Amino acid sequence: MEHLLEVQRLNIHFGEKAVVENLSFVLPRGKTLAIVGESGSGKSLSALSLLGLLPSNAQISAQKMCFSPLPDLDYELLKLPPTTLQSIRGRAIGMIFQEPMSSLNPLQRCGQQIDEVLRRHLDLNQTQSRKRSLEWLERVKIQDPERIYRAYPHEISGGQKQRVMIAMAMCCHPALLLADEPTTALDATVQKEILLLMQELQTDFNTSILFISHDLSLVAGFADEVLVMHQGKLIESGPVDAIFESPQAAYTKALLHCRPPIDRRVQRLPTIEDYEQEEVTEVLAAEIPKKPSPDALPLLEVEHLSTWFPLRKSWFGQPRAWLKAVQDASFSIKKGQTLGLVGESGSGKTTLGRSIxxxxxxxxxxxxxxGQNLSKLQPEALRSIRREMQIVFQDPYSSLNPRLPVGLAITEPMKVHGIGVSEQDRVKRAIDLLEQVGLSAEHFQRFPHEFSGGQRQRLCIARALAVQPSLLVCDEAVSSLDVSVQATVLNLLKDLQAKQGLTYLFISHDLAVIRFMCDEVMVMKDGVIVEKGAATQVFEAPVHPYTQALLAASR
Structure with missing residues (x-):
């Protein structure tokens, strides 16, 4: 059979709500098909349906869902018994999940989790599986694979977790690789390397790839065909060159142009609403919000900050080795300014943000x-000042209480810090924040598991803004958002900064986002700040070789 995968008229419902409607596509052997769209458009659910991994309350139907790993072997996926489907998962069909933070077992070491896949599907013994696991950790560009092999998921960075998940999905050389946002948490250099690695696997083993992304520009040189989805429906499809050169739908045009450019700093990002209302020219011509004056006083000053973690201890309990996550960092941020912190995963960016x-x-x-020395504050005094210093965490799934409706997650910090004269006032403020980040009042009573990854990230931003902070540490705050919502949120952060004088420490691996948002930039590698300066200077005339490499990989 010419096609490895053929899907006809796929429908997925949750009760009366249709989340995927009449989706049809084919995936030839050895080719890459990209599904692109906003979070909540049905991309991930469509992929999960192929493996029988939809939630138990989902209703699924399809006229055809045929998987043919061999020319003379056809599986109708919706009709397979659980045992057969289980043998296909991980062996014939590999899956790179969107959120490695929640997909990895927190009770098992990373190496054990790759070993388990190899032993189950390739019948390797413990020695063989360990050797193969270490080889794959090296192939996905993890430094010190022996350490990561022994580490638990909570002991490694978000980007390192993502690469462990990629190794697990690819180690059995599957006929079909489902890649759900496989490079979202990775810096530009590793992102490029991972895409090249997937292409190498495709060439070596004739693997077909179903590539799911919210970033249409990311698939430009990677996919053969593109499907554009919006609210569960197929909006546009065709060869990747045709979609990029002459998109027909306004939604597709918006996805192409909402992403910040890296070669220049624009004033504002267009959104889908701007394209629908044909107001793109007006948006791009908008005035740049007023920047802080050169003589503004620093809000935050960091001097010679270091954060080390003990690795091994002697018999007497004293550390014999240290992981120097942050080494001798010094910088300041003026009130109303945005300082960008960029570097590869594992470079110490998140540790620096949390140490502050x-x-x-x-x-x-x-x-x-x-003007206060935080290093000397006692817990009670530190708690009171935390209203002024908030953080948007990298992983939106683990930073939301799964048992708490999201509306209460936003009103709770208001109540703790005495914001709002009544509960009704706090609820109104929470709904306003939900709407500001692109959600609605009907989401107030829902629980975190009822939202997509991108929607959860928006909830975390709303919660951080609920207590009206002065300093906001954004740790990969928009990395899991689709480009259209990313544009909306970045515009929102700039608007809030202009209106309220907010100060941002903006941590990201995405140089295009850093250029759009930041006045000054710091580049971090192996725990050390290797370059810092005005954004224009760093982007147009980088001095350090590592900065030059990052910029080259992003263009």
Whole structure:
């Protein structure tokens, strides 16, 4: 059979709500088909339906869902018994999940989880599986694979978790690879390497790839065909060149142009609403919000900050080796300014951000916020100042209470810090915040598991803004958002900064987002700040070789 996968008239419902409607596509052997669209458009659910991994309350139907791993072997996926489907998962069909933070078993070491896949499907013994696991950790560009092999998921960075998940999905050389946002948490250099690695696997083993992404520009040089989905429906499809050169739908045009350019700094990003209302020219011509004056006082000053973690201990309990996550970092951020922090996963960006807020205790150095030395504050005093310093965490799934409706997750910090004269007032404020980040009042009573990854990230931004902070640490705050919502949220953050004088420490691996948002930029590698300066200077005349490599990989 010419096609590895053929799907006809796929429908997925949750009760009366249709989340995927009449979706049809074919995937030839050795080719890449990209499904692109906003979070909540049905992309991930369509992929999960192929493996029988939809929630138990989902109703699924399809006229045809035929998978042919061999020319003379056909599986009708919806009709397979659970045991047969289980043998196909991981062996004939590999899956890179969108959220490696929640997809990896927190009770097992990373290496054990790759070993398990190899032993189950390839019948390897423990020695063979360990050797193969280490080889795959090297292939996905993980530094010090022995350490990551022994580490638990909570001991490694978000980008490293993503690469472990990629190794698990690819280690059995599957006929079909389902890649659900496989490079979302990765920096530009590793992102490029992972895409090249997937293409190498495709060439070596004639693997077909179903590539799911919210970033249409990412699939430009990777996919053969593109499907554009919106609200569960197929909006546009065709060869990748045709979609890029002459998109027909306004939604597709918006996806192509909502992403910040890296070669210049634009004033504002267009959104889907702008394209639908044909107001793109007006948006791009909007005035740049007023920037802080050169003589503005620093809101945050960090001097010689270091954060080390013990690795091995002697018989007497003293560390014999240290992981130097942050080394001698010094910088300041003026009130109303945005400082960007960029670097590869595992470089220490997140540790630096959390050390500033004392969510991780620094090993040395000094942190001054609004004239107060945070290093010397007692817990009670630190708790009261935390209203002024908020963080949007990298992983929206684990930073939301799964048992708490999202509306209460937003009103709870208001109540703790005495914001709002009544509960009714706090609810109104929470609904306003939901609407500001692209959600609606009907989402107030829903639980985190009822939202997509991108929607959960927007909820975390709304919760951080609920207490009206002065400093907001954004740790990959828009990395899991589709480009259209990303544009809306980035515009929102700029608007809030202009209206309220907010100050941002903006941590990201995405250089295009950093250029759009930031006044100054710091580049971090192996725990050390290797370059810092005005954004224009760093992007147009980088000095350090690592900065030059990052920029080259992003263009």
């Amino acid at each position: 807020l004392r969510l991780i205790e620094p090993s040395g150095g000094q942190i001054n916020f609004a």
